Amino acid sequence: MRLVIATCSAEYSGRLNAHLPLATRLLLVKADGSVLLHSDGGSYKPLNWMSPPCKLVVTVPDDAALERGVVQTWAVQHAKSDDRLVIEVHEVLHDSAHELGLDPGLIKDGVEAHLQMMLAAQIELLGTGHSLVRREFPTAIGPVDILAKDPAGGTVAVEIKRRGDIDGVEQLTRYLELLNRDPHLAPVRGVFAAQEIKPQARVLATDRGIGCLILDYDAMRGVDDSGARLF
Amino acid sequence: MRLVIATCSAEYSGRLNAHLPLATRLLLVKADGSVLLHSDGGSYKPLNWMSPPCKLVVTVPDDAALERGVVQTWAVQHAKSDDRLVIEVHEVLHDSAHELGLDPGLIKDGVEAHLQMMLAAQIELLGTGHSLVRREFPTAIGPVDILAKDPAGGTVAVEIKRRGDIDGVEQLTRYLELLNRDPHLAPVRGVFAAQEIKPQARVLATDRGIGCLILDYDAMRGVDDSGARLF
DNA sequence: TGTTCAATGTCGCAA
DNA sequence: TTGCGACGTTGAACA
DSSP: OEEEEEEEEEEEESSSEEEEEEEEEEEEEOTTSOEEEEOSSSOSSOSEEEOSSEEEEEEOOOHHHHHTTOOEEEEEEESSSOOEEEEEEEEEEEEEEOOOOOOOOOEEESOHHHHHHHHHHTGGGGOTTOEEEEEEEOOTTOOEEEEEEOTTSOEEEEEEEEEEOHHHHHHHHHHHHHHTTOTTTOSEEEEEEEEEEOHHHHHHHHHTTOEEEEOOHHHHHHHOOTTOOOO | OEEEEEEEEEEEESSSEEEEEEEEEEEEEOTTSOEEEEOSSSOSSOSEEEOSSEEEEEEOOOHHHHHTTOOEEEEEEESSSOOEEEEEEEEEEEEEEOOOOOOOOOEEEOSHHHHHHHHHHTGGGGOTTOEEEEEEEOOTTOOEEEEEEOTTSOEEEEEEEEEEOHHHHHHHHHHHHHHTTOTTTOSEEEEEEEEEEOHHHHHHHHHTTOEEEEOOHHHHHHHOOSSOOOO
């Protein structure tokens, strides 16, 4: 990993064209040749970048660039597309290289897949007497998170989100429309389950006769141990 | 901006819980207090991070941590939520600080707007004899990208996306429902135009009687020169 | 390898 | 502030 602090300008062309005026920034060159251009604020997203696989070529600037005060031209070309990032370096304030080695990577806990597993294992959270049909029940427009039967023998389709907003209700609505065309399943009732449900999403769901279920992650993890901590 | 190369481990808790085993990484501390934890590969996304507004507090490790070889504990606490990132630093290999100043920011040249302009200028891509009514045709739920007339005098509503997925079809469906209530316009036919249309989106569109049109950006740009470079 | 869906999404705009 | 859609989305799982 190479760290360069420099005043520079940049041009990106590829899926869009973008220009970055002259300013002092961090140029981060990773071992795979990818380049990140960070300012001293904003979020984790760089101002501009090139993803691997790509190749960095540093050249001496041409006369016109020299005239503008450029001391180095960095051209970063993507290997598989014609995405291209050209950085004109005006002044280098810092330049250091470091050996980092491979990273073991991030271990996550508490994502949607985990909620789905736990709700399948604790299916009676839908109501006493409910039973699991299957997780990831396939349909023509994609799998339904959970399909279950209620005590009366009716079918229940469950859409699970970490954070429940309108998109999730729309998604479940499409599933319900499709599932209800199947005479073996119909009538199918919908339940929208999430750790948190936005008021608008709840209104829309209720308006469409879809039930809402808040999932308490900690409580569910307390009951169920199949999703034992990963670390 | 502060750049630290160090062997470290990290724990994030907030919207999810995540753990990062011991390895050598870049710790990037921005002027606003935000922290990025980068490995020497992957893409522009850090392994772990804390977005502003947040506060970094460096403390001397407790006895148990000292036992593990920790020399510094970095606690990064988000100001408005209980998101928290704790980094245990085992060895510091590099540490430097740099004054960058404010960044003028990125200047973009859009794509969807460009597609819209070009399709308006080449409206017969909808079929011979079509004519443009207007771009950004206003409705109660937002502007329709393009409204046109077909040779038979029928109305055509066009929704343009760079990448056509189900959301775009849903959006166009809402417009069509509304437009078809207007006796001056009805019946209104829908066309979903995109550089690329996902199979599921095409199925949904076809099922609803909405036409699909693939836009060839390069071919359109070759014909039309109204979208000259903005800088 | 391509496709589909989640994401600690982030970002920008408008009501 | 909140809602909504776009993103050079990125990333992971699965066919």
